Amino acid sequence: xxxxxxxxxxxxxxxxxSPDDARVPAEGSGSEGLQGTEGPDADSSESAGPxxxxxxxxxxxxxxxxxxxxxxxxxxEEVVIELAFSEPMVLTGELRLTAAEHERPIAEVVWSQDSRxxxxxxxxxxxNPRPLRDETEYALDTSGFISAAGLHLxxxxxxxxGILVFTTGRFDGLLNxxxxxxxxxxxxxxxxxxxxxxxxxxxxxxxxxxxxALLPEESAFSGWLRATFPSVGPYRLYFDTEVTxxxxxxxxxxxxxxxxxxxxxxxxxxxVTLHPAAGEAWLLFVGPQPSSPVHVIVELxxxxx
Amino acid sequence: xxVIAAACGDDGPATSMADASSTVGTDGGTSSTGTxxxxxxxxxxxxxxxxxxxxxxxxxxxxxxxxxxxxxxxxTGTLDPSTTGAPETSETGVPEPSETGSAEPSETGWFESxxxxxxxxxxxxxxxxxEGHGDLFVVFDGSLDLAVRAAFGGPAxxxxxxxxVCVFVPPESYALAEAxxxxxxxxxxxxxxxxAGQPFWYLPQTPREGLPWLGASTEGVPGAVYDRNELEIAxxxxxxxxxxxxxxxxxxxxxxxxxxxxxxxxxxxFPLLVGAHEHxxxxxxxxxxxxxxxxxxxxxxxxxxxxxxxxxxxxxxP
Numbered sequence: 001x002x003x004x005x006x007x008x009x010x011x012x013x014x015x016x017x018s019p020d021d022a023r024v025p026a027e028g029s030g031s032e033g034l035q036g037t038e039g040p041d042a043d044s045s046e047s048a049g050p051x052x053x054x055x056x057x058x059x060x061x062x063x064x065x066x067x068x069x070x071x072x073x074x075x076x077e078e079v080v081i082e083l084a085f086s087e088p089m090v091l092t093g094e095l096r097l098t099a100a101e102h103e104r105p106i107a108e109v110v111w112s113q114d115s116r117x118x119x120x121x122x123x124x125x126x127x128n129p130r131p132l133r134d135e136t137e138y139a140l141d142t143s144g145f146i147s148a149a150g151l152h153l154x155x156x157x158x159x160x161x162g163i164l165v166f167t168t169g170r171f172d173g174l175l176n177x178x179x180x181x182x183x184x185x186x187x188x189x190x191x192x193x194x195x196x197x198x199x200x201x202x203x204x205x206x207x208x209x210x211x212x213a214l215l216p217e218e219s220a221f222s223g224w225l226r227a228t229f230p231s232v233g234p235y236r237l238y239f240d241t242e243v244t245x246x247x248x249x250x251x252x253x254x255x256x257x258x259x260x261x262x263x264x265x266x267x268x269x270x271x272v273t274l275h276p277a278a279g280e281a282w283l284l285f286v287g288p289q290p291s292s293p294v295h296v297i298v299e300l301x302x303x304x305x
Numbered sequence: 306x307x308v309i310a311a312a313c314g315d316d317g318p319a320t321s322m323a324d325a326s327s328t329v330g331t332d333g334g335t336s337s338t339g340t341x342x343x344x345x346x347x348x349x350x351x352x353x354x355x356x357x358x359x360x361x362x363x364x365x366x367x368x369x370x371x372x373x374x375x376x377x378x379x380x381t382g383t384l385d386p387s388t389t390g391a392p393e394t395s396e397t398g399v400p401e402p403s404e405t406g407s408a409e410p411s412e413t414g415w416f417e418s419x420x421x422x423x424x425x426x427x428x429x430x431x432x433x434x435x436e437g438h439g440d441l442f443v444v445f446d447g448s449l450d451l452a453v454r455a456a457f458g459g460p461a462x463x464x465x466x467x468x469x470v471c472v473f474v475p476p477e478s479y480a481l482a483e484a485x486x487x488x489x490x491x492x493x494x495x496x497x498x499x500x501a502g503q504p505f506w507y508l509p510q511t512p513r514e515g516l517p518w519l520g521a522s523t524e525g526v527p528g529a530v531y532d533r534n535e536l537e538i539a540x541x542x543x544x545x546x547x548x549x550x551x552x553x554x555x556x557x558x559x560x561x562x563x564x565x566x567x568x569x570x571x572x573x574x575f576p577l578l579v580g581a582h583e584h585x586x587x588x589x590x591x592x593x594x595x596x597x598x599x600x601x602x603x604x605x606x607x608x609x610x611x612x613x614x615x616x617x618x619x620x621x622x623p
Contacts, residue, residue: 074514125485126494129510129556129586177584180512184437186456206524206582207438207462231528231580278528300524302580 052089052147054158058082061158065169067262069130071176074183078107079131081120081140081164085153088115093144097122099136104128118145132168140164175264175271178238178297181209182267189213192223196248196283200224206235206299209267214292222287224248225296229276233300239270240295248283256284267295430471430620432457436515439472440522440582441599441617443536449601449612454522467599467617472517474506474589474621481516482507482588493562497588498550498569506621508587510555520584523577531603531610534579539600542568543616546593551619553585562586592622 058081059066069077081097095106097120108121120140122131132138142153143162155162191213193200203210204227214221229235237245239258246253258270276282286294432453439455442464452464453472483504488494490501499505512518523536542551545568552567565575565585577583589595596618602611 069511071511074512076509076513077511123485126482126489126562127491127560129560133559176511177582180518181438183514184512184518186438186460186462188461205462231524300580300582302578302582 049149051151051154053086053154054142054164055084055086056082057084057158057164059164059166061160061164061166063166065262066132066166067171067264068132068134068136068168069124069171069176070263071179071183071265077124077131077176079122081106081122083118083120083142083145083164085116085118085145085147087147089118089145089147089153090115091118091144092146095120095144096141097138098141099133099138102128102133104132104138130171134168134170137165137167169262172262172264174236174299174301175238175261175268178236178299179265179268181207181297182240182265182295185209187211190225191215192225192286194223196224196285198226200226200283202226202228203296203298204228204230207297209295209297211293211295212286214287214289214294216292217288220288220290221292222285222289225284225286226281227274227276227284227298228279228281229274230279231300232278233274233276235274235276236299236301237272237274238268238297238299239272240267241289241291242270243286243289243294245272246285248285253285268297273301430618431469432465432471433473434470434517434519435473435475436517438462438512439517439519441467441519441538443521443523443526443538443577443601443612445526445530449526449536449603449610451599451601451612451615453617455517467615470617472519472617472619473623474508474517474587474619475515476622477515478506478508479504479622481509481513496552496554496562496564496567496570496572498552498567498590499588506589506592510584510586518584519587520582521577522582523579524582526579528579531579531605532607536577536579536601536603537574538577539574539602540566541573541598541600541614542595543598544594544596546591546595546621549589549591549593549595549621551590551595551597552588554588555583555585587619589619589621595619595621 066079068079070079071077072080091109095109097104097106104122106120107123110119110121111117124131141163142159146152153159153162158164186207187209188205189211190201190203192215194215200223201212203212203225212223212225214223227235238261242258242260245256245258247256248254256272258272261268261271274282432455434453434455434457437456437458439453439462442452442454444450444452444464451467453467453470454462454464455470456462457465457470482488485507487502487504488497488499497505508516508519510520521538526536528534545551550568552569552572553565554562554567555565556562564570564572566572596616598614598616600612600614602609604610
C-alpha cells in the first residue's frame with residue numbers, strides 16, 4: 001500500500017521559491033560541512049553567482065522501490081542517502097525526512113573532505129525497527145543545505161521544489177536474514193565437483209554461506225554442486241554474483257534463471273527459488289563463470305525473519 | 306521415562322536424548338513416571354546459584370505451569386502459562402565461560418545421550434554463545450526436544466543441549482538501546498517493564514556485530530506429523546536477578562510490537578509452525594544471570610506431546 005505524501009516545507013521560502021528566495025543568511029550554529037571554512041558569507045549572498053546544484057543523489061528524485069532496510073555492514077540496518085553537490089555546502093539546522101504519517105530523523109551526516117558530498121544515515125529505533133517503512137513515499141527537505149555564498153540548492157535540479165522525493169519498496173525478511181549470514185557466518189569452504197554425481201559437494205545446510213571454488217575450464221570456471229532438500233520448501237539460493245546455473249535431471253540440463261535481488265547487502269546480488277519434492281536431491285551445474293569462487297546461501301523460504 | 310538433570314546440579318544424571326521425549330498416555334495427557342507435579346514445581350522454584358549448585362532434580366515431561374503451581378498438560382495443545390506472580394528471583398553468580406566448544410559434538414551435530422560431558426556443564430558454560438546467528442532449535446527424532454543451534458565461534462553451526470550453553474548479552478547491547486533512545490514512550494511496549502527513555506540490555510532481531518542473534522527454528526520438524534503443523538514453545542523463568550525481567554518481541558513494518566514472551570505481562574508461550582525460522586528482539590532489564598526453562602510441545606492426533614524442559618542461561622552484562 002502506498003502512502004500519500006505530505007510535503008513538509010521548512011525554511012524561509014514556500015512551495016515555489018525563486019532563486020532569490022533561496023538565498024538566506026547562514027546560521028552560525030549547527031553548521032556542518034564546509035570543513036576548514038568559516039561558513040557562508042551572508043554579505044555575499046545577494047551578489048553570488050548561479051545556484052549550487054544537486055549533481056546526483058541516491059536515491060534519485062522519484063526513485064521507486066528503494067529498499068527500506070539495507071544491511072551494508074555488520075553494524076545493523078541503515079538507509080544511507082547520498083548527496084553530491086556542485087560545490088562545497090554546509091548544513092544549517094535540521095534535516096527532515098517525512099512521510100504522510102510519520103517522520104524519520106537523520107541520525108548522522110557524514111561529509112566528504114571537500115564538503116561536496118554528504119551521506120545521510122537513517123537508523124532504526126524501537127518504534128521504527130527498520131530505518132524506513134515499506135511502500136511509503138518520503139520527502140527529504142534540502143533547504144538546510146547552503147553554499148559558502150549562502151545559497152540554497154537549485155530547487156529544480158535533482159529536486160522538486162527543493163525536496164528529494166522517493167518511494168520505498170517492500171522489506172524482504174529472508175533476504176535480510178541471509179545478508180546477516182554474509183557478515184556473521186557460519187561459513188563453509190567447498191570445491192565444486194568435476195562431474196554430476198555424489199562427488200559434488202553438498203550445499204544443503206541452510207543458514208550457511210558457502211564459498212565455492214569452481215574448477216578452471218579454459219578461460220572460465222565451473223563445477224557441480226549437490227543439494228538434498230528435506231522438505232518441499234520452497235528453498236532459495238542467494239548468490240553474490242550473477243551465475244549461470246542449471247539443474248541436471250539425469251538426462252538433460254535445465255537452465256535456471258536467477259533474478260537480481262534488491263540492493264540490501266554487498267554479499268548478495270542474485271537469487272533463485274527452487275521447488276523440490278521432499279527428500280529430492282538436485283545436481284546443480286555452476287558456470288561457466290568469469291571468476292571463482294562464488295558464494296551461495298541456501299534458505300528455506302518459510303519463516304519470519 | 307524422562308529423567309533430566311537440573312541445570313546446575315553437579316551430580317545429577319546426564320540428560321538422555323534418547324529418553325528426552327515424553328510418552329503419550331492414552332488419556333490424552335502426557336504421561337510420565339517419577340515424581341510428577343511436585344517435581345516440576347521444585348524445578349521451577351530452583352534458582353541457579355552459580356558454582357554451588359542446586360542439587361540434581363528429577364522432573365517429568367509435564368510442562369511446568371507456574372511458580373509454585375501445578376504441572377498440567379492438556380489434550381488441546383494449550384498449556385496454561387498463567388503464573389501467580391513474579392517467579393522466584395535471586396542474585397545469581399555469573400558463570401565462568403570455558404573455552405568455546407570444549408566438548409566435541411557428535412558427527413550429527415547432536416550430542417549422544419548420557420555422556421559425562423553434561424555433568425556440571427551448566428556451571429561452566431561449555432558453549433559460550435557471544436555473537437552471530439543462533440536458534441532455539443526444535444529437534445525431532447520421533448519426539449520433540451530442544452537444542453541451541455549456533456557456531457559458538459567455530460566454523461559451522463552445531464546443535465548443543467541448552468544446559469551447556471550460556472548466551473552472553475554484553476554491555477554493548479545496553480549502549481545500543483541507549484543510542485536508540487531507550488524504551489519507547491508507548492504503552493505498546495509496556496511488556497518490556499522498562500520506563501520510557503530508560504535503556505536496557507537489548508539483542509535486536511537483526512544481526513549486529515558482537516551481539517548474539519538469537520531466534521527460533523522448527524525447520525527440523527517434518528510436516529504432517531503434528532496437528533495443523535503447529536508447535537508451541539513455553540518458557541518459564543527459573544531464576545532471574547532481583548528486579549529483572551526478560552522479554553522477546555517482533556515488530557511489524559510500522560513498528561508495532563508483538564510480544565512473544567514477557568515475564569512482565571506473563572506472555573509465556575508462543576506458537577510456531579513447522580518449518581518456521583523466526584528471529585526476535587530480546588530485552589533484559591537488569592544485569593545478572595537469567596535461567597529459563599523451555600518446553601516445546603505439539604498435538605498429534607489431538608494428543609499433546611511435550612519435550613523435556615530444557616534450561617538455557619542468559620548472562621547479561623558479564
